[in-house]
Amino acid sequence: MANARLRQQLEFIVEIDKLKQVFRQNLLIDGSRRENDAEHSWHLAVMACILQEYVDEPVDLVRVLKMVLLHDLVEVDAGDAFCYDEAANLNKSAREAAAAERIYALLPEDQRAEYLGIWQEFEERRTPEARFAACLDRLQPMLHNYYTYGGTWVEHNVPLAKVKKRLEPIREASAELGEFAEELIRDAVARGYLHEGG
Amino acid sequence: MANARLRQQLEFIVEIDKLKQVFRQNLLIDGSRRENDAEHSWHLAVMACILQEYVDEPVDLVRVLKMVLLHDLVEVDAGDAFCYDEAANLNKSAREAAAAERIYALLPEDQRAEYLGIWQEFEERRTPEARFAACLDRLQPMLHNYYTYGGTWVEHNVPLAKVKKRLEPIREASAELGEFAEELIRDAVARGYLHEGG
Numbered sequence: 001m002a003n004a005r006l007r008q009q010l011e012f013i014v015e016i017d018k019l020k021q022v023f024r025q026n027l028l029i030d031g032s033r034r035e036n037d038a039e040h041s042w043h044l045a046v047m048a049c050i051l052q053e054y055v056d057e058p059v060d061l062v063r064v065l066k067m068v069l070l071h072d073l074v075e076v077d078a079g080d081a082f083c084y085d086e087a088a089n090l091n092k093s094a095r096e097a098a099a100a101e102r103i104y105a106l107l108p109e110d111q112r113a114e115y116l117g118i119w120q121e122f123e124e125r126r127t128p129e130a131r132f133a134a135c136l137d138r139l140q141p142m143l144h145n146y147y148t149y150g151g152t153w154v155e156h157n158v159p160l161a162k163v164k165k166r167l168e169p170i171r172e173a174s175a176e177l178g179e180f181a182e183e184l185i186r187d188a189v190a191r192g193y194l195h196e197g198g
Numbered sequence: 199m200a201n202a203r204l205r206q207q208l209e210f211i212v213e214i215d216k217l218k219q220v221f222r223q224n225l226l227i228d229g230s231r232r233e234n235d236a237e238h239s240w241h242l243a244v245m246a247c248i249l250q251e252y253v254d255e256p257v258d259l260v261r262v263l264k265m266v267l268l269h270d271l272v273e274v275d276a277g278d279a280f281c282y283d284e285a286a287n288l289n290k291s292a293r294e295a296a297a298a299e300r301i302y303a304l305l306p307e308d309q310r311a312e313y314l315g316i317w318q319e320f321e322e323r324r325t326p327e328a329r330f331a332a333c334l335d336r337l338q339p340m341l342h343n344y345y346t347y348g349g350t351w352v353e354h355n356v357p358l359a360k361v362k363k364r365l366e367p368i369r370e371a372s373a374e375l376g377e378f379a380e381e382l383i384r385d386a387v388a389r390g391y392l393h394e395g396g
Contacts, residue, residue, distance in 0.1 A: 017227040029215040042240035
């Protein structure tokens with residue numbers, strides 16, 4: 001038998017496969033279907049590598065990557081709450097904390113502590129790594145909405161002010177990416193994907 | 199307008215979304231559907247973080263992560279060739295090289311050279327990072343096959359000898375993971391998922 005530590009790690013690796021079946025609101029860029037959390041997390045990880053040069057404070061890229069790869073893992077138990085659905089976001093923190101306790105406990109103790117800590121750091125958004133992860137987590141769905149003719153903004157008739165509020169973390173991590181996001185929003189308004197009144 | 203460099207990088211980020219629609223042979227662990235390349239790449243990246251301690255030679259984890267995140271990107275153009283399908287693997291290298299030339303050229307020149315180099319390093323499997331990436335790329339589908347009652351081994355009646363050959367890169371990167379893989383194969387034979395004669 002392989003050692004007990006490796007068995008625990010593999011149990012975690014098998015468990016997280018479920019993230020491939022947690023579907024988000026936003027569509028793929030080709031518009032064919034909704035995106036799942038594993039795909040979304042993969043996309044953020046690639047974006048972290050490609051866009052690292054734009055962060056305003058230096059970041060530890062490995063920590064950012066571990067963070068974005070697993071930032072939505074709690075949704076295996078807690079589900080995806082659409083960011084503009086206030087009812088679905090009630091009690092979300094408590095549900096996600098319980099999910100984190102269960103899922104990370106599959107790992108050996110040292111890794112349980114490490115990854116639970118990284119997830120909590122992401123949630124608190126107080127370090128440069130967490131701010132960059134949040135920036136990417138807001139930027140990516142915005143690109144998807146833009147390239148799917150408004151996507152979930154149109155589908156749920158989301159008001160411009162709410163979208164602008166939602167995008168603030170982009171500027172908090174990177175002035176340059178924040179400027180890009182504002183341009184894209186202006187263009188989305190010009191194209192009729194977003195409206196002042198909702 | 200955001201700077202031209204950022205525009206190029208975002209064009210790449212939009213293009214790679216297509217990897218979410220390149221489907222592999224192996225099933226998700228719940229057996230419900232085939233897995234796509236983006237999900238597979240995400241899974242390898244998490245495995246790289248969790249299993250790094252088992253590599254026999256030290257690795258640069260950032261390089262491994264960049265490698266596994268994009269190792270299958272060429273399949274956006276070249277498609278997924280099932281590893282046990284010899285006909286589908288004819289000319290695969292040439293098709294993939296052409297795909298890499300096209301897709302990485304979307305990036306600014308410095309990043310084009312970096313990521314094309316990382317992909318070529320993965321293909322050549324001569325560095326510790328590339329050996330670890332190959333190890334994960336063989337281990338993950340093996341786990342999926344095991345947990346789906348034989349999965350593509352059963353579906354395509356793959357002979358045990360071919361599976362053993364396919365798993366050699368696991369041992370080349372990590373004696374411990376290699377030992378685990380051998381145990382899993384023995385167990386797969388005992389459960390009737392794999393047969394000596396095919």
